[in-house]
Amino acid sequence: MQGQAVKIQASNINAWYGPQQVLDNINLDIYPEEILAIIGPSGCGKSTFLRCLNRLNDLTRSFRLQGQILVDNQDVYRRDINLAALRQKVGMVFQHPNPFPMSIFDNVAFGVRESNGRVSRGYLGDIVEEALRRANLWDEVKDKLTTSGLALSGGQQQRLCIARVLAVKPEVVLLDEPCSSLDPASTARIEELLQDLKQHFTIVIVTHNLGQARRISDRMAFFLNGRLVEHGETASMLIKPREKETEDYLTGNFG
Numbered sequence: 001m002q003g004q005a006v007k008i009q010a011s012n013i014n015a016w017y018g019p020q021q022v023l024d025n026i027n028l029d030i031y032p033e034e035i036l037a038i039i040g041p042s043g044c045g046k047s048t049f050l051r052c053l054n055r056l057n058d059l060t061r062s063f064r065l066q067g068q069i070l071v072d073n074q075d076v077y078r079r080d081i082n083l084a085a086l087r088q089k090v091g092m093v094f095q096h097p098n099p100f101p102m103s104i105f106d107n108v109a110f111g112v113r114e115s116n117g118r119v120s121r122g123y124l125g126d127i128v129e130e131a132l133r134r135a136n137l138w139d140e141v142k143d144k145l146t147t148s149g150l151a152l153s154g155g156q157q158q159r160l161c162i163a164r165v166l167a168v169k170p171e172v173v174l175l176d177e178p179c180s181s182l183d184p185a186s187t188a189r190i191e192e193l194l195q196d197l198k199q200h201f202t203i204v205i206v207t208h209n210l211g212q213a214r215r216i217s218d219r220m221a222f223f224l225n226g227r228l229v230e231h232g233e234t235a236s237m238l239i240k241p242r243e244k245e246t247e248d249y250l251t252g253n254f255g
């Protein structure tokens with residue numbers, strides 16, 4: 001990856017909730033068209049770090065951040081940033097599928113309508129179809145676009161949420177344990193989907209599932225107690241971690 005343009009550059013990131021420091025001097029570059037897996041034990045700061053990348057932590061009043069995050073060399077925390085545009089460019093998929101209580105079509109169209117105001121039904125239809133195809137869901141829902149998104153299975157709902165993010169044409173997709181409530185077959189479908197998507201997007205996924213990290217990620221970042229202990233290419237990190245703490249975590253000897 002060296003020499004390639006950096007998509008996201010996080011430098012000297014320290015973060016607190018009230019008095020509790022939860023991120024400790026994180027430095028991490030993320031590249032275009034890669035899948036980066038963030039791994040580490042519960043409470044080590046994975047979700048907090050992910051949410052820093054599109055400023056979702058802003059919603060938490062006790063949260064405070066120091067350091068710099070650049071996306072395409074633009075400072076995400078600068079005063080005059082357009083937050084809606086940032087979150088369109090850097091989209092987020094959450095742990096539990098969270099379709100809105102509206103039709104499948106409207107779920108996917110939601111963000112497009114929000115950002116574009118009035119758009120023609122035909123144009124919207126094309127965008128919705130493209131996003132659902134990209135999310136590998138089109139064939140299962142094309143005949144029932146007007147039924148509620150809540151009527152889908154968990155795995156379908158998660159793909160619907162991915163389609164909703166893709167519809168606004170992001171460049172980065174953040175996923176926080178997107179498969180933790182899904183069965184193995186649905187998980188496999190999402191993993192396949194992410195492999196396809198990485199040709200067009202930068203993907204950062206938090207996962208507790210080391211098998212998943214091994215199967216889909218190009219690089220891994222191991223967090224422990226708010227520190228980034230080690231990061232590198234997935235294959236070499238799994239075979240030969242540099243740090244003892246990483247080795248202990250990977251071999252299940254942690255704690």
Ligand SMILES: Nc1ncnc2c1ncn2[C@@H]1O[C@H](COP(=O)(O)OP(=O)(O)OP(=O)(O)O)[C@@H](O)[C@H]1O
Binds near residue numbers: 022042060
């Ligand atoms: N909204 C919040 N307010 C206060 N403290 C928080 C908040 N969110 C997280 N924390 C604390 O920050 C630390 C890091 O939490 P975070 O959710 O980032 O961990 P994580 O690595 O994602 O854990 P998990 O694997 O369980 O999801 C934890 O000590 C947690 O209790």
Ligand SMILES: [Mg+2]
Binds near residue numbers: 046047048176206
């Ligand atoms: Mg988390």
